[in-house]
Amino acid sequence: MAKRIKDSDNSLFPKAPDNLFIDALFASIGDGAIATDEFSRIVRINSIALDILGLSSSEVIGNWYPSVVVSVNEDGSHVSLMERSITKAFITGKPVSDKTYYLHKLGHQVPVSITVAPILIKNRPIGAINLFRDITQEYEIDSMKSEFISLASHQLRTPLSSIQTYSHMLLDGFMGEISKEQKTALEAIVDAGDRMNHLTDTLLNITRIEAGYMTVSKKDIDIKALAEKVIKEQDIEAKAKKLSISTNFPKENMIADTDKFITKEILTNLVSNAIKYTPERGQITISIKRVKDEIICSVDDTGIGIPKQSHEYIFNKFFRAPNVLDRDTTGTGLGLYLIKSLAERINIPLWFESDESKGTTFYFALPSAAPKNGKISQSRKSSKNIKDKI
Amino acid sequence: VERQENIYLSLVSITGDYLGPAAERFIDRQISNHLEKEPQTITKKDVGILLDWLRGSVSLLTDNENMVEEYIGQLKQLSGGKQTPSAKRH
Numbered sequence: 001m002a003k004r005i006k007d008s009d010n011s012l013f014p015k016a017p018d019n020l021f022i023d024a025l026f027a028s029i030g031d032g033a034i035a036t037d038e039f040s041r042i043v044r045i046n047s048i049a050l051d052i053l054g055l056s057s058s059e060v061i062g063n064w065y066p067s068v069v070v071s072v073n074e075d076g077s078h079v080s081l082m083e084r085s086i087t088k089a090f091i092t093g094k095p096v097s098d099k100t101y102y103l104h105k106l107g108h109q110v111p112v113s114i115t116v117a118p119i120l121i122k123n124r125p126i127g128a129i130n131l132f133r134d135i136t137q138e139y140e141i142d143s144m145k146s147e148f149i150s151l152a153s154h155q156l157r158t159p160l161s162s163i164q165t166y167s168h169m170l171l172d173g174f175m176g177e178i179s180k181e182q183k184t185a186l187e188a189i190v191d192a193g194d195r196m197n198h199l200t201d202t203l204l205n206i207t208r209i210e211a212g213y214m215t216v217s218k219k220d221i222d223i224k225a226l227a228e229k230v231i232k233e234q235d236i237e238a239k240a241k242k243l244s245i246s247t248n249f250p251k252e253n254m255i256a257d258t259d260k261f262i263t264k265e266i267l268t269n270l271v272s273n274a275i276k277y278t279p280e281r282g283q284i285t286i287s288i289k290r291v292k293d294e295i296i297c298s299v300d301d302t303g304i305g306i307p308k309q310s311h312e313y314i315f316n317k318f319f320r321a322p323n324v325l326d327r328d329t330t331g332t333g334l335g336l337y338l339i340k341s342l343a344e345r346i347n348i349p350l351w352f353e354s355d356e357s358k359g360t361t362f363y364f365a366l367p368s369a370a371p372k373n374g375k376i377s378q379s380r381k382s383s384k385n386i387k388d389k390i
Numbered sequence: 391v392e393r394q395e396n397i398y399l400s401l402v403s404i405t406g407d408y409l410g411p412a413a414e415r416f417i418d419r420q421i422s423n424h425l426e427k428e429p430q431t432i433t434k435k436d437v438g439i440l441l442d443w444l445r446g447s448v449s450l451l452t453d454n455e456n457m458v459e460e461y462i463g464q465l466k467q468l469s470g471g472k473q474t475p476s477a478k479r480h
Contacts (some may be wrong), residue, residue: 038442039458040449064453081451082412090421090447092417124442 020040031133032112035119036086038126040065052112052134054105056238069130069266074212077357083084086128092368093125099135105302111139113280145213164193196332198272200333205265209341216259216346220369225323227286227366230267234275241280245271248287256295256366262342268352269339270299270362276331277324278303294365305356312350315340323356397468398432404464408448408457420444437469 022044026033032049036042045060053060053069053206060068065282071079079100081087101109114132118125132135172185178186203216209215231245238245256263267286274284282302289296308315310321318333332337343350354360398417405413421429424443425436445462450460 019461038446038449039455040446040453069452082416084450087447087450090443091419093443125446126442128446163439260466371460 031131034126034130036065052110071100072103085116089118111135146211147205153203156200160196201336206338206372209345217255218259219257219304220255222261223256224249230271234271237275243282245284254288254295255369257369258347258366262346266339269335273335274299274301293368295368296365298361298363300361301358305358306354307356307361398430402467408461434470
């Protein structure tokens with residue numbers, strides 16, 4: 001077919017015989033398929049796509065794609081035209097894959113997994129193709145799995161809390177003197193309990209994010225104070241490994257417009273990770289600096305680093321780099337996945353630099369809080385309006 | 391360089407009439423993605439290459455085809471080409 005197009009006249013559009021072939025091609029696709037022309041009018045749609053949207057062919061063909069295929073967020077709000085995958089595919093010139101909800105004709109939301117790509121002939125875009133499938137069943141299974149993990153984690157917390165409380169009381173001598181051997185055993189119990197607590201917290205946070213239960217409440221937050229608090233909370237673990245934690249904070253106030261709980265969780269997990277993967281007597285540095293209208297926070301360590309071949313997988317769920325598998329058998333591969341999920345929840349960039357055997361630096365950028373009546377306030381206000389408009 | 395910057399500024403200005411303040415970011419992303427160059431270094435020829443991408447992208451933001459063609463017509467003029475007949479209608 002490509003040869004036929006190449007051999008044909010200068011028209012970018014295939015002629016009638018090709019249409020028959022394309023019709024057959026569309027009908028044979030096992031997923032929903034929609035093709036648009038250069039004005040985003042729908043020129044082809046297969047029966048699976050019509051079923052998913054609850055529409056008939058006559059309601060679709062020739063109509064403007066965004067008005068027929070309505071993409072909504074989980075809360076039912078419309079995805080802005082600029083944020084839609086098809087727009088992104090046109091802006092980037094590359095296929096875009098995503099998960100979203102399409103609005104069925106009867107008003108209910110259908111979760112779909114989509115891939116949209118521009119259709120190119122001689123490197124010129126003549127439209128777009130969207131392939132999508134209904135993932136309702138996957139969502140239901142995933143939701144049940146998340147509910148189970150959430151319930152199990154929550155139920156584990158209550159007995160764990162009793163174990164922790166009484167272990168501490170025994171260790172501190174509230175229930176009579178203990179021998180050296182008993183002390184060692186109790187310390188091991190407390191340590192294991194701490195790890196279980198951390199794991200249940202991680203699992204609960206992940207399930208909350210994945211189920212969409214984690215709410216975001218943005219306020220003006222003093223990032224230097226928050227970082228100091230995180231360092232204080234992790235001081236015991238750091239001292240146990242004889243690690244030195246230093247700060248590199250500017251004198252000026254660093255006020256970010258962010259969610260306090262989520263930001264603290266991100267920083268806590270990054271520092272905890274740095275402690276975990278930095279050998280004894282190592283150095284951890286927490287830095288905060290302002291770059292334009294952002295506050296960049298970083299956690300730098302002199303730890304074991306991340307091998308280059310693992311960089312692209314490091315935020316994947318359950319992924320553990322090969323150089324940590326031998327050293328630490330207690331990790332779950334959920335820490336960085338949680339951190340990335342939390343960053344995505346508040347829509348902030350997260351990135352890292354790492355050199356194996358030298359150490360790693362993780363960064364995240366928070367939006368600086370708007371000064372009262374200042375330039376940033378005005379520009380941020382206007383940028384919100386742009387998004388609302390489009 | 392000054393002339394190239396003028397082309398870039400004209401492109402943003404024309405686009406701004408249609409997209410408002412989002413124009414600059416919109417154009418910058420198109421240039422860096424499709425032409426892989428710094429926005430301010432865009433030439434007339436580059437504008438010509440971008441036309442189809444801009445038509446496709448703007449068509450996803452409005453269902454008013456006449457307005458899209460009017461916009462593309464203005465960009466064609468900027469690229470040194472002629473306005474399309476549909477653009478001349480307006």
